[in-house]
Amino acid sequence: MQDILTLGIETSCDETAAAVLKDGREILSNVISTQIPLHQKFGGVVPEIASRKHILNIMPVIDEAIKSAGIELNEVNQIAVTYGPGLVGALLVGVSAAKTLAFALEVPLIAVNHLEGHIFANFLSRVDLEPPFLSLIVSGGHTALIVVRDYNNFEMLGQTRDDAAGEAFDKIARVMNLPYPGGPEIDKLAKIGNAEAIEFPIAKVDDYDFSFSGLKSAVLNYLNSAKMKGVEINNADVAASFQKAVINALVQKTISVAKKLNTKKIVLAGGVAANSALEATLRTSCEICGFDFFYPSKILCTDNAAMIACRGFYQSQINDFASDRLNAMPALGL
Ligand code: KG4
Ligand code: ZN
Secondary structure: OOOOEEEEEEOOOOEEEEEEEEOOOEEEEEEEEEOHHHHHOOOOOOHHHHHHHHHHHHHHHHHHHHHHHOOOHHHOOEEEEEEEOOOHHHHHHHHHHHHHHHHHHOOOEEEEEHHHHHHHHHHHHOOOOOOOEEEEEEOOOOEEEEEEEEOOEEEEEEEEOOOOHHHHHHHHHHHOOOOOOHHHHHHHHHOOOOOOOOOOOOOOOOOOOEOOHHHHHHHHHHHHHHHHHOOOOOHHHHHHHHHHHHHHHHHHHHHHHHHHHOOOEEEEEOHHHHOHHHHHHHHHHHHHHOOEEEOOOHHHHOOOOHHHHHHHHHHHOOOOOEOOOOOOOOOOOO
């Protein structure tokens, strides 16, 4: 059978990305142009600046993905693009580029949900991974537990009722004057801090949901009251103690849900999966409880187009193609 080459395109937030995938799981190229330095001076992503930068970047990034895959553009068999959730202006750049190319090349277009893409990053890192499994997605915008029954059959069991875990990392980092994005900075600082120094609360939420706003307020209160009393703040201890509370909340809930569902495999996904302490804690808990543990390589944890191409490939297997009227859906759910 002839190889299927999927071009993936991702522009949902602050990375302009394109990738070429051979069949379901072989990455031929994975190009990511990050806008992080551009947004850093504002302390977060500025949507209008992100859209403008995507417009400038999109064609050079696609050209680079085609070139480094060692193929010609007209060899692409199908195009998979993120159409939500994300920033509307940013998404529209990728969707418009994908629609235009699909029309010009006369190839099918596939509309990919960004969150599903994050889960599928795991299929690229581990060729032996097969559904069913329980997935914990932790990104800047989402924190959710999802049952993946098959390649095209998912169920969202629960999600955060307020802040996403990544959002909490970014907000706390901002208050501590650390650069954007805060997650990697807190991760770095936590390595030299004492995680037992401050006891921050973990929200007790029923069912399958999470909550991080109480923890965020507790950290902010701690920092404000120390400042007011003139008490010296040890940023590394705050980072380590906060990170421990987030990780405990994520790991305890995931393990208890996995036991309830009698799951065999647990799969970590999303930008916060790049956090080494989260990965290590969930891995250890999985080992103790007898679950197989999967998580993507660092470059596939945060936003990329290889994961979008992978999700798109499996959609194409069930003829789940989009029309040329595809639009961006910023608030798309799973
Ligand atoms: O999945 P992602 O790249 O974008 C979204 O879809 O949201 O996730 C970005 C989030 C940001 O909140 C960032 O601070 C967080 O992932 N992040 C981390 C780490 N690396 C990225 N959080 C904690 N530790 C890290 N090492
Ligand atoms: Zn993402």
